[in-house]
Amino acid sequence: MPSGAAVCTVGGARAHPDGFGKQMNRNERRATSWAWVGRTCVLAAVLCAGAIGCQGGGKKPPRAREVMAPARDVPEVLRNTVGSQTSLIGMDPVVVSGYGLVVGLNGTGSRSVPLPIRTYMEREMTRLGVGREIGSLRDVSPSELLDDPNTAVVVVEAIIPPAAPQGAKFDVRVRAAPGTATTSLEGGTLYTTELRLGAPDPTGPVTAVLAHARGPIFINPFIDPASESGDGVVRTIGRVLNGGTFTGALNPALVLDTPSHSRARAIVDAVNTRFPQGTSRLPTARGISEDTIEIRTPDAYRENTAEFVQLLRYCPVDQTAVREWARRYVEALPENPELAGELSWALQAVGELAVPYLRKLYDYVEPIPRLAALRAGARLGDMTTRPHLEEVAMNGTPAQRVDAIRLLQDLGPDPKTERILADLLNSPQMDVRVAAYEALAARRSSLVTVRRFGEKFELATVPSSESMIFVTQQKAPRIVLFGEKPSVNRPVFVEAWDGRFMVSSQTPTDQVRVFYRDYRSGRITTAELEPDLVKLIEYMAHEPTPENPAPGLGFSYSEIVGALAQIVDDGGVDASFLPEVDVLALELQRGAQVPVVERPELSESGPLDSLAGVSEAATESDRAGAEGESDTKLSDEERERRRKRFVVPLTNPEAPPSKPPPNDG
Known part of the structure; x- marks a missing residue:
């Protein structure tokens, strides 16, 4: 099935949308650009003919010939779909960026900013009120703020989700601007930054603001093998989890390959039948002209616009x-396994009427057609998929098990499913354990205990025979502790950040002593705690206030993750440490390699421009490929050894405190 016109990031490879670790064999490409070229040529020919005709006396102008769009490379069985007859415009993820200012650093910013960027920043800061008579920054000029060593000019990058509605949230990536001398963004906060289409250009034309970004910066505390820094941590790159907000006004649309009022009406009726209005007063599809249909993302898909785009297609x-x-x-599924992903989406797009036919393949002998049918059935809410998915979750390949667990999480409550997911928390495979936790959390299982620390992060604990600490690096910040009452080993000695943070205990019965020296004020804080890892995390996270003066260090999420990584690496806790895969960095890297084209703006007569975008399926392909390689080519021991390399190593202070004596028994 063809994909939408996408040119702002990589196109080409598509993932097998059934999600069971297979790559699609078809290289789906659209003829969208040729359709637009054809129509443009027709218009140009007509205009030229008119001009010649007005010149009196010459030869008769040649007749304009309509250049038809070439036939799409669509399998016969899929030629009744919306995507086989239209181009999806404005429904792809798009890279946006801008220059921003990070404040609250510990002298690690930079006053040296390239002149074009500095001029741009001063102009923007003045426009936003810096240095005016009112506001919190009334006593400082833009130039003084940029010269402060506790601030840094940064490049802010993000990817707006496909067909995103206003208010959609997403992660943003922050990196020190090129040409500056910033050494670390650790502990900083990003001021509100405007994000525009494409790469930032301080001297280029001003384009429409599509999103804003702001919030505390999360520094990845894990080693980059390519880093040349002393401890391997790249402190000039960070992210703001869920810190981006889409504020633009987009008008996604379908553009028919062959303009036709009757065909446009049929497509409008089909889309509105599949996606009824619900509580909204606006229909999902609205005809604009004989070749343009405006699309509105239904409320039910506001949090999963990528799925809506696939179903629409x-x-x-x-x-x-x-x-x-x-x-x-x-x-067609058993006869064309290479189309399994596309056919699975097509069956989901049919709706519940497809369920009786899907059930014939739930126990099919070949895995690809079977799993494609199970995915479609589960997404359509067919409860009879449950025993089949449970069997795959217990006995399938690693990639199949993870995807089956994710499908089980959305099915209705069932005690047996709960027991199976609880058993999978004990799996020796880390990815399976994480998927089981996420499914139980989504089902609001009593096995998952959650505590929230304001807007900083969420701490969850789940029972497991395999001790593990899982930390997220995208969307909602979250720390998950796997195991039965995880605790800090005693005796223990852990130090990090050049001796500014230490955890120690001299004997197996001592309390755990915590030492911290604040890098901003130099203030020293000490405490004695129980050897309970949850208590230690609570102490690190809590910031004393007049309302709650209990002692605490007030660490950010990034600092807590870094401290936990160091504690695990130094043997302070017997657990594996698993950071979430950094998908955003990969998407941005791919997106920067392809030229950007403006998003369309719909006028009353229809769309005027085509759209650049990121292929959602390609993103899934990279993710699936990475997971598949991890699970199929590496043993658990090798994966654990490699993950150990991604833990911040010990950095000894000049005069380290004495270490505890060895335990004699």
């Missing part, structure tokens, strides 16, 4: 025979 146009199309799709 595979929605059947002919709504008079949807059962017949469901039958054809199911019959």
Whole structure:
């Protein structure tokens, strides 16, 4: 099935959308650009003919010939879908960026800023009120703020989700601006930054603001093997988890390959039948002209716009025979396993009427058609998929097990499923344990205990025979402790950050002593705690206030993650340490390699420009490929050894405190 016109990031490879670790064999490409070229040529020919005709006396102008869009490379069975007859415009992820200011650093910022960037920043800061008579920054000029060593000019980058509605949240990446001398963004906070389409250009034209970003910066505390810094940690790159907010006004649209009022009406009816209005007064699809249909993301898909785009793409146009199309799709699955991902989406787009046909493949002998059918059935809420998914979750390949668990989490409550997911918390495979936790958390299981520390992060604990600490690096900041009452070993000696943070205990019965010296004020804080890891995390996170003066260090999420990584690396806790895969960095790296084209703006007569975008399926392909390689080519011991390399190593102070004596028994 063809994908939407996407040119702002990588196109080409697509993931197998059934999510069971397979790569699709078809290289789906659109003829969208050729359709636009054809129509442009027709208009140019007509205009030229008119101009010649007005010149009196010459030869008759040649007749304009319409250049038809070439036929799409679409399998016969999928030619009734919306995506086979239209181009999806404005429904792809898009890279946005801007220059911003990070404040609250510990003298690690930079006053040296390239002149074009400095001029741009001073102009923008003045426009936003810095140095005016009112406001918190009334007593400081933009130039003085940029010269402060506790501030840094940064490049802020993000990817707006496909067909994102206003208010959609997303992660943003922050890096020190090139040409500056910033050495670390650790402990900083990003001031509100405007994000625009494409790469930042301080001397380029001003384009529309599509999003804003702000918030505390999370520094990845894990080693970058390519880093040349002393401890391998790249402190000039960070992110703000869920710190981006989409504020633009986009008008996604479908553009018909062949303009036709009757065809446009049929597509509008098909889309609105599959995605009814619900509580909204606006329809999902609204015809604008004979070749343009405006699309509005339904409220039910505000948090998962990528799924809506896929369902829209595979929605059947002919709504008079949807059962017949469901039958054809199911019959085509065993015969065309290379189309399994596309057919699975097509069956989901049919809706609940496809379920009776899907059930014929739930126990099919070949895994690819079977798993594609199970995915479609589970997404459509068919409870009879449960025993089949449970069997895959227990006995499938590593990638299949993870995806089956994710499908189980959205099915209705069932005691047996709860028991199976609880058992999977004890799996020797880390990815399976994490998937089981996420499924139980989504199902609001009593096995998952959650405590929130304001807007900083969420701390969850789950029972498991395999001790592990899992930390997220995207969206909601979260620390998950696997194990039965995780505790700090005694005796123990842990130090980090050049001796500014230490955890120690001299004997197996001593309390755990914590020492911290604040790098901003030099103030020293000490405490004695129980050897309970949860208590230690609570102490690190809590910031004393007049309302709650209990002692605490007030660490940020990034600092707590770094401290936990050091504690695990120094043997302070018997647990594996697993950071979440950094998907955003990969997406931005790929997105920077392809030229950017403006998003379309819909006028009353239809769309004027085509859209640049990121292929959501390609993102899934990279993710699936990475997970598949991790699970199929590496043993658990090798994966654990490699993950150990991603823990911040010990950095000894000049005069380290004495270490505890060895335990004699």
